[in-house]
Every structure is written in C-alpha cells, then in structure tokens.
Amino acid sequence: MTLTTIRRQLMSLVVLIILLVLVAFFLPLVATVRSISADESVAQTVVEAESLVPILMREDTETLALSVDSLAAREADTFSVFLPSGRVLGDSAARSDAVRLAERGYSLVAEVPGGREVLLSVIVRNDGPVVVRAFVSDSVMYEGVNVALATLALLAFLLLLIGVLVTFPLATRLTRPLLELSEVSRRLGRGDLAARARGGGAVELVEVAAALNSLARRISELVKGERERIADLSHRLRTPLTALRLEADLLEDQTERTKVNRTIDQVESTVTDAIKIVRSGDTGPGTCDATVVIAERMEFWSVLAAEQGRSIGGEITPGPLPVATSSAELADAFDVLISNIFSHTPGGTDFSVTLVPQPGGGAVLEVADNGPGFADTRVRRGRSGGGSSGLGLDIVRRVTEVSGGHLTLGTAPSGGALVRAELGPP
Template identity: 75%
Template sequence: MLTTIRRQLMFHVVATTLLILVAFFLPLAATVRSISADDKVAQAAVEAESLVPILMREEPEALALSVESLAAGGTDEFSIFMPDGRVLGDQATASAALRLAQRGYSLVAETPGGREVLLSVIGREEGPIVVRAFVSDAVMYEGVLEAVATLALLGLFLLLIGVLVTYLISTRFTRPLRELAEVSRRLGRGDLTARAHGGGSVELVDVAAALNYLARRISELVKGERERVADLSHRLRTPLTALRLETELLDDATERDKLNRAVDQVETTVTDAIRTVRGADDGPASCDATAVIGERLEFWSSLAAEQHRRITTRLPTGPLQVAAARAELADAFDVLVSNIFRHTARGTAFAVALTPRPDGGAILEITDEGPGFADTAVRRGRSGGGSSGLGLDIVRRVAEHSGGDLTLGAAPGGGALVRAELGPPVPGRPA
C-alpha cells in the first residue's frame, strides 16, 4: 500500500500532467484535422486547375474524357458545368455557391457531407465554365483518427513515465521518513539502542539528529534511574542486617523464627529488585505461575490461619508458563493478598484461582468476601482505602508487560474480584 505522501505526490503529478497533455492535445488534434482537410481541398483545387488549359481549347466531348480521368484519381465527385447548361462528369445539384461561380467567382464552399471546390474559367465565347470538385468528409479527414490515436498513446506514455519518475523520487524521499518512524517505534518498544542514520533533505537530517539525541538522553536518564534504584535497594541491606541481628537476640524462638522469615522475605525482595533493575534490558522473562502462586500461598497460609481466614484455592496440576519474571509475579500476588489482609476484617475468607488462558498464559483471579471496591478504576497514586494506590498499579504493569491486563470487579458474593491476565512467554526470552 502506498504511503500518504507518495499518494499525494503521484496524484499531483498525474493531475498536472493530464492538464498539460489536455492543453496540448486538444489544439494539436484540431490542427491535425484542419491540416488534413486543407490538404485534401488544395489537392482537389490543383486537379481542377489542371483542366484550365484544356477548357480553353477542347470541345465538350474531349473534356468528358479528361473529367473521367480526374475522377479516377481519387476525388469523390468531379463535374464541369458548361455555359449552355450541360454537365460533364458527376451530376450535382446546383447550389447558391455554384450559381455564384457561374458569374465568374472561384470559391470553396461548405456543403452537406463535405466541401466543394468551384473554379470559374473565363475565356470562351459561350461564357464561364465552372469546374466543381467535391471532397467528402471521409476523404478530408482520412488518417486523422489514426494520428489522434498516436498522439493519445504518446500522451499516455508520457503520463506513465511521469508516474514512474514520481514513484522513484517519492520512494527516495519517503525512505528516510520510514526509517525515522521505525526508529521511533523501536524506542517506544523499549529498544534504546535504536538510532536513525539520516539522509534525504537537510530538514530530515535535522529530525534524525534530534531523534538520536532524544534516544541518547532517554538512555542516560533510564540508566541513571536504574542505578539509583539499585543503589537504594542495596542500601536497604544495612538496616536489614541490623534487624536480623536484633532478631537473634529475642528469647522467644517462635517469634524469632517468624521475624527471620519476614526478614528473609524482605531481603529476597530487595535482591530481586536489584537483579530486575540491572537486567532491565533483557526484556520480559518467564516463569511457572503454578509454582510461584503455590509457594506464595504457602507463605500466606500461616498468617491466614492466625486471623482465622479460610482460603479456597484452585491451581493447575501441571506447570503454567507466563511472560513474567518469578520475582515480579510473586510481588504482584503478595500485593493482592496483602490488600485483602489490610482492607478486610479478620476472619474474612478469600479464594485464589489460577487457570490457563485460552490464547496462552494464565488467568489469576482473587476474590474475597469483604465490602468490595468503591471504584474499579486502576489509577496510579489513587486509592479509596487510604493507601498510596501503587499496589494495584504494580499488578497492572506486571500484567500488561506480559501481554495481558488487569480488571477489577465484584465477586459473586458481593466482595472484591481482581482478575489479572498474564500473557504467554515470548520465544527466546530467558526463563
């Protein structure tokens, strides 16, 4: 399919070429038609003049033979009107132009179906002799149609040449634009190494340079942001180490083990955050959603048992691969379950269901028997429960980055329903 600029260029060239061809073709066709008619009429006049010497001295019987020979030469009708009223050659109806010629005037007159050349010969005692040569329209315009058709074919050939040249020029002109568009799309997909080579006009070179500068600035900003996040995550290790040392001083073994598990979880999350930031250029990874959700359910089960919350689970019996990193999926699941513990009363039951997605991937549904959502729109930084509103946005980004989406709704029992669709893993990506 032709590009918009190419279509516009070709339309303008075709329209302009057609106007020029029509402006030249119509007058040229009329000129060819007029020249052909004048040529045939002049030829008939020459043939009629060739009889003048004979008309001055020959008798009518000899003139009849000359008329027959001229008629055989190609003229449609050839007649000689004698002063005594006799007509030699082809019979013709007397017209106003013929009567004028009989008074001594030579002329060419339009007549139905063609033109007649009337030559008045004065010099005999009986009076003027009129030689009439009739040229029909078919004879006058013989070959005009072929000439006009040749001109039309020439015009069509020139039009095709113009379209071809325009196509080549527009291709050369739009190639840098297509390159700029492709670089922009690659940058939009997260490929910060994409660069435009430039080319074409000075303006396009300037646009390519500006796009490359923008890509470099984005790369620098993203790199700096990743380093700051990694540094921040790494600095969290110091207070975590201090917290672990303080935990070891507890006398209650049960509480000590519980706090150690919590510290381990935070340390694992920090480590995963550092790895995620450092390896952000590797693109989306993949993991077994069944294994990840199963492990996190085991972690949350002990806390749910302490708060007398009943958990209903429905997990696949086999692995279910999704396009999300293991740590990201675990964090997203933790966000959803922690929201239940935070925003519902003790003893509120919830259910977790993980099912295969029809087109690959998985569907994670979490429902509870709480009050439900006051607002089902997922907006970053906004929450109706007094929180920062970032938790559900984290889940949304994980789902969308995998090729799925996140929707909020009402559970059949009136509580909250969170449905996160996770896309299938991309071939060739690391697991």
C-alpha cells in the same frame, strides 16, 4: 498514512501532472495535424480543378467532357462541371446551395456531409459562368492522420513511462528519510534507546532527525540515572535487612524466628531481583509457571491467614500454566492483592484465590474477599481509598498489561472486592 501511501500519492501526483501536460500539448497538436492534412488535400484538389480552366477556355463541350472524365478516373476525388445550360459533365452531383452560389460568380470551399466541396466559378461564355466542382471526402482529407495520431499516442505513452521511471527513485529517495525516522521512533518505543537516525533528504527532515536523536539521548540519560538511583536505593536496603536478620536471630521462639527469617529472605530476594532488572535494563516480560508461583505464595500467606482466623477458598488448577511474566513479578503482584485484603479488611474476613487457564493460552487469576468491597473500581496510580500509597493495584495492572492481559476490578458475589487479572501466554 504509511510511507508506501506517501510514495504512491507522490507518484500519482507526478503522473497526473504529466497527463495534464500531455493533454494540453497533444490535443492542439492533434487538431493541427488534422487541419494541415485537410488543408493540403483541399489545396491539391484546387490545383487539380484549376487544371480544367484552360480546357474550358479553348475546347468545346465534348472535348471538355472527355477531359473531366479522364481527370475523374485518374484522381481519387470526384469531379463535375456544371454548364450554364444545365448539363453536368463528369461525375453526377446534385446542384447544392454552394453550387448555386458559385453559379453567381463566387469560388468557394463548402463543408458538406462526408467531406468538402471545392467550387471554382469560371466565366468563359456569355451565357453565364461554368462551375467546376471537386468533392474531397473525409477519408481522403485525413488519410495518414490515424498513423500520425498513433505515433503521437505512442510518444505520449513513452513520455509517461519515462516520467514514472524517473519519479519512482525520486519518490523513494524522498521517503527513505521518513522511513528511517519512523523505524527509529518504533525502536525507541520498544525500549531500544541506542536507536539513532542518520538524517538526510530535505533540510526539514535533517532537523527532525537531529531533534529525534537529541530526544533519544536525553531519554537515555534520564533512564540511566533513574536506574542507578533505583539500584542504589535497593542496595541500601540490604543494610537494614541485615540488621533485621540479626535481630530475628535473637528471638527465642524458633517458630517466630523461622517465620521472620523467611519473610526477610523474601524481601531480600525481591531487592536482589530489582537490582538485577535495573542494572540489565531488561523491562520486557519474562515467563513462569503461574501454578508454581501462586501455590508457593499461598503457602506463605496461609500461615498468616490461619493466625487471623481467615478461611481461604477457591481453586488452583494443576499446572503447568505458562504466562508472560517473570516469577518475581507475578509473586509481587499476588502479594499486593493478598496484602490488600489483610490491610483493608478486619480479621476473620474470608477470601478466595482462583487460578484457571485462559482460552487461547495464559491464565486468569481471581482474588475475592468478603470485605466491604471497592469504593472506586478504577485503578489510578497514587490514589487509594484505604489510606495506602495507591501503588499496589497499579503494580498489578502493569504486570498484567506487560504480559498481554488486563486487570479488572469488580464486586464479588458476597459484596466484597473482586480482582480479576488476566495474564497473557508467553
């Protein structure tokens, strides 16, 4: 889960909570606004209907009819008066169940399709009560409610917007320490042991930052000590190499003396490169021309192969073939592969070396022999079926993987061992 996702989820949670609060607050408020508007309209209509009561008490039927017509024309509601005789004054209206109930002496407000009926039962004659009916439509009852609801909706939107605007910097402030910890972890993974987290935010994040910094310091100390030990060990190898060179100079055979000195030079160069690498702390891949390196090492090994009666096949594609590894690393890896053939196959066993370009860049190095082959095609550090240290093929694997490629062990067409090393481009 990325920090952007965390920030988005945090903001979504806050927005959801705000929406729930707004819904819980505004739904009852909307119902209350509608109820208040309807009650006010009905109460106003009741007052208007009651204004006819004095007229019912004093005036005759014709005067009452004029008053009802005047009131109906002046107000938006419709007014009707049901007389005991069955005559209806004012606006025509059906004699509903509510009207019949009012004719029995009950005053009430009834819900009807499209609005409400306000019914007043007034007893003014001996022949029965007079019913004053006023109809209040929904449009009249809820007039202005839509404007109020729009205002409430706008207020809710503003509150939601303010919540988002407040939440965004808060979410950023909460996730910034996590982003810093993530970046420091990535830098440590890339080998930048100087990376440190400043810490901040919640107490738990501060503790995590402190633990990460402590781990980084401990790793730095361990790596520094390891580099110093490797450098010291490599430097100590110079003394026996110097003694070996002096011994080689005493050889009477010029050819043997030259061959031994060349081997010593190679070992000394490898030791020097090792010292430089551990001193500088550079563990990243270098670059080299694979054709030049392999051709040079083939020239070295071809002499020993000729002495043991081994024929060398294969093909080395003319360069340049740039790969993402240093010349020293590639030479060491190639020497491991060839020395394994000399160590684990009988004299006279033929082998082949093939170096071809890889589609997309880089190169593919294949070394095959006519020996007994691999008993186990898995590369496991420190384990070998041939009585060796088991580190050789692991060195080759590391070189290929650091370059961006990979190592594959298999069986050659002759039944012998096949090593395929894919080297990535710079």
